[in-house]
Amino acid sequence: MIDFYYAPTPNGWKVAIMLEECGLKYTAHLMNLAQGVQFDPEFLKISPNAKMPAIVDRDVEGEPVTVFESGAILIYLARKTGKFMPKDPAGEKEMLEWLFWQTGNQGPMAGQLSHFRNYAPEGQAYGFKRYHGEYTRNLAVLENRLDGRDYILGDYSVADMMSFPWVLIAKPLGASLDEFPNVTAWRGRIKERPAVRRAVDLHKDSQNRGENNAQNNNVLFNQNADSLRRG
Known part of the structure; x- marks a missing residue:
């Protein structure tokens, strides 16, 4: 089972498409970025950049594997499944x-x-x-x-x-x-x-349609180094 942390945005769709195309079992954890859940210390252990998407692969020997950044996740899943990447x-x-x-x-x-x-x-x-x-x-x-x-x-x-x-x-x-x-x-x-249609429709009703903007949400649009300072 893979825990998939994401928001229904283009970056989240990339990984959702791969998960669906490969037929992998996963649980999608919808993250409310406007509320700052991406800065939770436990999530930062998975995604140090405090961004979506990220995964935790529990279907491995030993400790679960965490992967952040969409490109890295796609390469990881392609190697895990042997699908959708060249062999040579x-x-x-x-x-x-x-x-x-x-x-x-x-x-x-x-x-x-x-x-x-x-x-x-x-x-x-x-x-x-x-x-x-x-x-x-x-x-x-x-x-x-x-x-x-x-x-x-x-x-x-x-x-x-x-x-x-x-x-x-x-x-x-x-x-x-x-x-x-x-x-x-x-x-x-x-x-x-x-598979692509399923991925894009995942939590479709929760997509941000402009209700948050640079003037009304500092969490999303006005971050700086203080956003990641601990303690």
Whole structure:
């Protein structure tokens, strides 16, 4: 059994998709981040960064294994199950490239775009222009990669699970996929997978729809080093 700590956001969906695709038994622990539960000392032992998602794998010999950060979790689960990752060194190299691309480029840029689009009433104009440009630039990177391929590595893999959620919500981010036909087709193929639909619908009613913003919730949007100071 795997304990899955998450919020119903694109980062949480990445791991939920993998758990569903692999058919692993898990218990989803919905975390109310607006109330600061991510700073609980016991949770910080699992996720030192105080972020979602994180897992505790109890289906192992010896002590349970904790894993935080979505990319690390996907690699861990892929190795645990032998699914959704290449077996050869060259293929694994490509997988790591695209996972790091997502965690270093697409994900952070999309997250900042979401912030200025949906949660920051003040300072929206510059922030939206800046991160909308970066978001669409990353769509172009993905568009070029998918030229002649159904999926990022050819076969469906953790690389697709990592990148799909932030493309799924392009419209709420104020972006259009009209200029990216390869991305649009890829998004459609993944969206129709039953495991993906189950993952995205997990605790759907608890998704943050803008009721928290940079002006009314310091826990979510105005953290600093003091957020993690102990004692």
